Amino acid sequence: MxxxxxxxxxxxxxxxxxxxxxxxxxxxxxxxxxxxxxxxxxxxxxxxxxxxxxxxxxxxxxxxxxxxxxxxxxxxxxxxxxxxxxxxxxxxxxxxDYSSDDFLERLVKALDDDPSKLLAACATKLTGPRGVRLKEPSQKALNFLEAFRQGYVPRNLTFPAEWIYNLFRAEAKPLLMERWYGLGNAWCFASYVLAAFVVRGLAVYVDGPTYDFTEGSGSEARYGAKSFRDRLQQRWRYTLGCFNLRKDLPKASAFVTIKFFMMCWNDARRKTRYKLLWVF
Known part of the structure; x- marks a missing residue:
């Protein structure tokens, strides 16, 4: 208890x-x-x-x-x-960071209503140089597991990294800790950790409440890779760490597996913001 x-x-x-x-x-x-x-x-x-x-x-x-x-x-x-x-x-x-007054209430209800989920998450209200905007997950990310079973893999796995500050069930701890230090760097570690919850269908999205995040913490400047070698290494580590999640997915054809790898590679670029040779 x-x-x-x-x-x-x-x-x-x-x-x-x-x-x-x-x-x-x-x-x-x-x-x-x-x-x-x-x-x-x-x-x-x-x-x-x-x-x-x-x-x-x-x-x-x-x-x-x-x-x-x-x-x-x-x-x-x-x-x-x-x-x-x-x-x-x-x-x-x-x-x-802050949140709407109903943040806890709405996310608690979502986990109470669905015992199969380990994470309840909402939109991020992002305040930055471009003003205020909402970051929401794509439907393709929310329905990833079901789509994968049917042989479909999206180009990217789009969800807010700020979900790391949303509500977890206590039983989520082993999965969190399994990936916590896997990236070896603080930059983008949240997206890396959360990918396991999204890919395995363990997150439930709650429309309405917001997690309020202010840009400008300087995390990328402090933790982001500077050299080409380090950027390539971090992108490759992110890609392989997410690709290894295939062991938790239904068996798939070689073609679907390749598409999954490409999704992980594309996602590593978008999450890290590292472009290599100005192209990919």
Whole structure:
């Protein structure tokens, strides 16, 4: 028996400018049966004091301070470990992101209604230089498994990478951890991990609520490959890691298998944004 219905984990490092608003966003959710854990990664700004002050106002929130600073991916993984052990469902929450007030309520209902799914996800409301827009999955991605059984493979597997911050069933942990470090790099790891849920038909899409993401974190500049060799290596690793998901799919003809490989290669280019020789 899990301790609570939903656990929300905030892996935080130097998030003083946005942390309070992000915590408030969860506090005012229409779904109330949750526990929130702020996983403080030895910040050098006022993040810890902001977190502690918020916990004093709302006893659903608590702080865990890491013994030492770890990488962003490691802190996220620690969040998965803690949350999946305590909650029936869980989600990660970046300290500079927000969501609609019904985010938890609608996603919880989706998982309650369909026990076969491990991830409930919604559209991403993206705010950036081009204004505000919605990122939604393609119908081809949502229906991938059924289409694959019929011999059809789309050119790309289109879904928001921000689904990594949506709602998972606790039983999703083994599949998450199986792929968590497989890419070997923080850039695009979310899409790489999530591909397994989309390809295997383990995600349910919920129309209406939004996960609100603000561009400009600088992740590509920090983690993206710079040299041609590194870009090729990362694209190839992404491609092979996703192509290996074929072991979880129905048996297919050689032609369909080749199409699946090409989809993985195309998807690696789109997700990493790495073009090789300015062409492909």
């Amino acid at each position: 899990k301790d609570v219905k939903v656990v929300v984990v905030f892996p935080v490092y130097n998030g003083e400018k946005t942390l309070h608003r992000s915590l408030e966003c969860i506090a005012k959710q229409t779904f109330k049966e949750f526990r929130a854990i702020i996983l403080e990664n030895r910040s050098t700004d006022a993040s810890l004091s902001i977190a502690q002050a918020f916990c004093e106002q709302d006893d659903r929130f608590r702080v865990i301070v890491n013994d030492k600073h770890v990488t962003a991916i490691e802190n996220l993984a620690k969040g998965v470990e803690i949350a999946s052990a305590q909650g029936e469902y869980f989600c990660l929450r970046a300290c500079d």
